[in-house]
Amino acid sequence: MTGRGSVNKKRRKKRYTYESLTETAQYLLDRVPYQPRIGIICGSGMGALAEALSEPLIFPYEKIPNFPVSTVEGHVGQLVFGYLSGVPVVCMQGRFHYYEGYPLWKCAMPVRVMKLLGVTHLIASNAAGGLNKTYKVGDVMLVKDHINMMGFAGNNPLQGPNDDRFGPRFPPMNTAYDKFLTQKAKQVAVEEDLGGMVHEGVYTCLGGPNFETVAELKMLGMLGVDAVGMSTVHEVITARHCGMTVLAFSLITNMCITDYNCYDEANHEEVMDVGKMRQDVLKRFVARIVDFIAKEMLTKDD
């Protein structure tokens, strides 16, 4: 086979199969003496969330069969297994973004590996720009919904042949973010020094890596977006496709600039600094949510 046909065939071959992802999961299960039930994805500058795990077992991405590698500052690039609030969890200390050059199905691949490890609940965190004018830097926005902007252009992590062993061809997304868990997280946030700084809102993911123009942000504001980032949506779609319960939150690391007379500029250093600034409170926040899931939700699933 020559030309386009052979190029397409090679591309198709590179996609993960159920079997190759099982191989990845088995590699990890052979080295970890338990199955994690909760998965946590650390946002930019929020890798410290993984430092809260006791008895950590660390797997750098480059050592895990079939795993992509992290290329972004603030994303260490390792899977950390351990206990949080006494519950076995797995934490992605570093996620994959479209702007790194990975297709969305590859960016979301660790979520399927988590599923095969036994994870039923996903907590996805991210750093995001606050578009809602009532938000402030350092606030937390619980994601109540998303707008899949990249999906509008036909780019979706579930694109390509569907494997029913993961989930259905046409999964619903209107219940993507678990309401019960989000309500509980709201209550926890209020109790954990985040009262008045916790919101519920709509997140969108753009391809990046550039931050947005003023006109783009104005448009997103009109669409009802409260926070803007470059991740999470593809992970959540993949998680819901395979039946996981999802909670997601954004740390507002910068306010989106929608004024042509403002000459401040968004930058990644600020994003990471704010992550660091909020790391202790977020560690407690996530630990309490894990505790809640373990006590109120896992037992129901068992």
Ligand SMILES: O=P(O)(O)O[C@H]1O[C@H](CO)[C@@H](O)[C@H]1O
């Ligand atoms: O979404 P996370 O990975 O938290 O990071 C956000 O912050 C980075 C930009 O500073 C981008 O990677 C964006 O997606």
Ligand SMILES: Nc1nc2[nH]cnc2c(=O)[nH]1
């Ligand atoms: N797209 C986008 N991603 C971010 N991540 C952190 N802040 C921002 C932002 O303002 N825009």
